[in-house]
Amino acid sequence: MALNVPATPRSLQPGIYAPIPTFFLPGSEDLDLQSFESHVxxxxxxxxxxLLAGSMGEGIHLTHAERIILIQAARRALDKAGFTQVPIVAGTGTGSTRETIELCHEAARAGADYAIVIASGYFAGVLSGNKEALKAFWTEVAERSPIPVLIYNYPGASGGIDLDSDLITELATSSPNLAGVKLTCGNVGKLTRICATVSDASFPSLYPRRNPNAPFLVLGGYADxxxxxxxxxxxxxxxxxxxxAxxxxxxxxxxxxEAAKNPASLSEAQSLQAIVGRADFTIAKASIxxxxxLLERLYGYGGLPRKPLPPVDADTITALWEHPDVRALVEAERSLNDKVRK
Incomplete structure (x- = not known):
């Protein structure tokens, strides 16, 4: 049963968000909701x-109905476990503006608090150089979505479409239902330029959001x-x-x-950043x-991606698991989390 759309979404706060993989049952490729809920x-x-039904969640391989099932399952599991204030971000990007808006409404009815939207790369040859068309896309989606929308900038999954800092800043200032951007372009300079506007103390009063719980967040797409x-x-x-991890x-x-406020914490932050940065680079090359x-090795579930994505062979998995960058990350995680398999 679909849930009611909240008048005010759960608060979108700075921090770490994960694009949750969609797990599939062996053979049938049906949704493995038990593993999914455990991981959430x-x-x-x-x-x-x-974040559900994003790139890591193989959103492009899911039907509308499957996306809704995942949102409902995550909301039930979170609420039952006492995580009632944890928001759900759902991927709703598709080929057309019309279908994207439709999915935003479906996601909201299912219990999502926020949508994250990528531009389709199918007609990237037309769109990538057309700033007005790209601006119109996110403006219309944000205006007509019942829940706040995050911009998803990922050139690798959108035919090379790469929004620059000027366009993202224009969207942030002109569209009050936009709640942030994910920069999977990995461009730190772009992040710095956008933050110069949206992280300024004057931004909330000059450009108020439609929903008070949905400030405009600038989020990296990697941990490095x-x-x-x-x-x-x-x-x-x-x-x-x-x-x-x-x-x-x-x-x-x-x-x-802490380090940004107190330089005494910088050395520890830099040391852990080095471990995370190396591991992020190594693991990202192994893709979904x-x-x-790795999740299969660490937590006992993971499985295969949905076809046509190929699995990784046993030798590749072993090499990845034994890579020194991965071993350093696993040891760091084990020191903080006793659920990691030995």
């Missing part, structure tokens, strides 16, 4: 907030620049690495925030299948 709760316990982001007044990250990623965010294989 594992991350919530570490202080990581969920959390320390530089904190010093630029960024707000954290939506990072796939948080699936593998949630406690470590949250600890790094906390240290980075590699991340799922």
């Amino acid at each position: 709760l594992l991350l919530a316990g570490a202080g990581v907030r969920p 620049f959390l320390v530089p982001s904190a010093f630029a007044n960024g707000h954290g990250a939506i990072t796939g690495l948080a699936n593998v 949630p406690y470590t990623t949250v600890k790094l965010f906390q240290l980075a925030q 299948a590699g991340t799922k294989a």
Whole structure:
């Protein structure tokens, strides 16, 4: 049963968000909701907030109905475990503006608090150089969505479409239902320029949001620049690495925030950033299948991606698991989380 759309969404706060993988049953590729719910709760316990049906969640491989099932399952699991104030961000990007808006409404009815939207790369040849068309896309989606919307800037998944800092800042100032941006372009300079506007103390009064619980957050798409982001007044990250090492990623965010206020914390933050940065680079090259294989090793679930994405072979999994960057991350996570398999 669909849930009522909240008048005011649960608060969107700075911190660590994870694009949750969608787990599939062997053979049938049906949704494995038991593993999915277990993983959502594992991350919530570490202080990581969920993003569903994003790139890591293979949103492009899911039907509308499956996206709704995941949102409802996550909300039930979170509420039952006492995480009633943890917001759900749902991926709603599709091919057309019309269908994207439709999915925003469906996600809201299912219990999502926020939507995150990527531009389709199918017609990237037309869109990538057309600033007005791109601005019109997010403006209309934000205006017509019943829940606040985050911009998802990921050139690798949108045919090379890469929004610059000027356009993102224009959208932030002109669209009061936009609640942030995820920069999977990995551009720290872009993050710095956007934060110069949206993290300024005057921004909330000059450009108030439609929903008071939905400030405009500037979030990295990787965990390898959390320390530089904190010093630029960024707000954290939506990072796939948080699936593998949630406690470590949250600890790094906390240290980075402390270091930005107190230089005495900088050395510890830099040391952990080095471990996380190396691991993020190494694991990202293994993509979705590699991340799922690591989850299988660490927590006992993971499985395969949905076809046509290929699995990783046994030798590749072993090499990834034994890579010194991964071993350093696993040891850091074990020191903070006793649920990691020995």
